[in-house]
Amino acid sequence: MAEIKENAFLGPLNKNNPVAVQVLGICSALAVTAELKPALIMGLSVTIIVALSNVVISLIRKTIPTSVRIIVQLVVVAALVTVVSEVLKAFVYDVSVQLSVYIGLIITNCILMGRLEAFAMQNKPWESFLDGLGNGCGYAMVLIIVAIFRELLGSGSLMGYRVIPESWYVDNGGCYMNNGMMMMPSMALILVACVIWVHRSFNKDLQDK
């Protein structure tokens, strides 16, 4: 039992990472990582939603008829997404505007449906909670790594604070320029690929033969 618990949380952070290994949730990973702040908020939101919906589904897993289980799962997720979305609008309005539809689209995030179907339907609430937490954190981790590089190289700042001094820029007599491509989703895809590359080079067992 202890083993399942440990793996439920730590597995998704490394060997079973939802983004780097299972290649799920890529769409939102490309869309929200242009800056660090929205990426953090997005990672946090997904973590909360996966963890809680996993618990809820796990609690009622024995009463859900198999034929309508997807709809039940969707209703649970939708309720949580709505709550999170309202909370964001109330407390961090500017970020919620930036994230726009992507908070609402968490409902279609493959990571969520995958964890609900594959884990919460078969396991007890506490394990499901850990699994949700682990997957959410694994997702957030990749998002944050990608966002750090994109914001640093694309805007020269982190969390909105200037890191690369203004005086380095071409406009101010320096020779540095922000990399415009970092602001495009295509570069996010390449960065995700780099994360996967580094990850696999440390985990030889994940490499394709």
Place this chain on the structure above:
Amino acid sequence: MNFITNMFDRLEPTFSEGGRLSALHSLYDGFKSFMLIPNDTAKAGGVHIHDVNDSKRTMIMVVVALVPCMLFGMWNAGYQHFNAIGVEAGFWMQFAFGLLAVLPILIVSYVVGLAIEFTVAQWKKEEIQEGFLVTGFIIPLIVPIDTPLWMIAVATAFAVVFAKEVFGGTGYNIFNVALVTRAFLFFSYPSKMSGDKVWVRTRDAFWWQGGEAVDGFTGATPLGQVATATGGEVQLHDTLGNDLSFMDAFIGWIPGSVGETSTICILIGAALLLFAGVASWKTMLSVFVGGALTAMAFNAWGPQDNAAAMLPWYMHLVLGGFAFGAVFMATDPVTSARTETGKWIYGLLIGVLAIVIRVLNPGYAEGMMLAILLMNIFGCLIDWCVIESNIKRRMKRSKL
């Protein structure tokens, strides 16, 4: 020559198995086969072609074909510079300035690219592959003269790693590496790759002959003028406001990327490539045909108020990177289609797309880069379709 052979013979034990520098064997091997023609060809028998013309020789041939463009580009860089700052200068002075301006770009592109290639070769314990000989020479030819060197370095590193090494090195890349370098620059640092400030250098080269642009100077390339024109037909002019004719663009004393301006030098290069049998005339010709037909169609039925559509078709072929792309980029043996019918389709579509992008997308004054990169993706697919249809035809025939 004997002296070189002797030197390599003397060094051989140091670099072979068990020698002091055996870890650098691929480096030694790379230089040896670069300097000397390998003695061994494939054994007689079987279906092998017996030729010492290995890929190093092929690549060197392309570099030789690029030399006219490079030399003209250097002279043109100096010519445009002295025109812009209003200083009288003789031929050699113009060439010397261009040399000083272009040489750093060439050196940076080679040093960065070869450093990565050599590192990867040592790391994977493979032979050094020679694809970068051409790529490194093309990169300075397809960027504006004023591109900062660190940008060239970043873009070259990006292209070599992500467009070539991750696919498995020379011969496995899907995209033309030099064009990926340019595309990276274009999308990352658009203000340094387009507009009217980057094509003519007015500042100094190594603290020599700097100056201020004279009154009335405009640095826009002809295609840039076309893209920003508001009316229908547009009169092209050089940086000082004089009219440009077809011959001016054909000879190439116009602003633009270093090596792309002179169609006549590109044609000399094309002749060399075809003479050496390195590139395919089918691809080259079909790019020109596709571009010419599309431009003619736009001339005849295109929107009247679109300057690019109304630009005469023969001007489309000599302006911008069209000819350079057709001769040196589209014919890249790795990324283009390989079947004979496929080459026709591949080339035609590049020509068509390049003109369509130029005319219909005002955001991109030049469409050649995007057209070739796009068709690189479809090269294999075209080959597959050609082969499949060939198989089908022969199957049908054999049944009769």
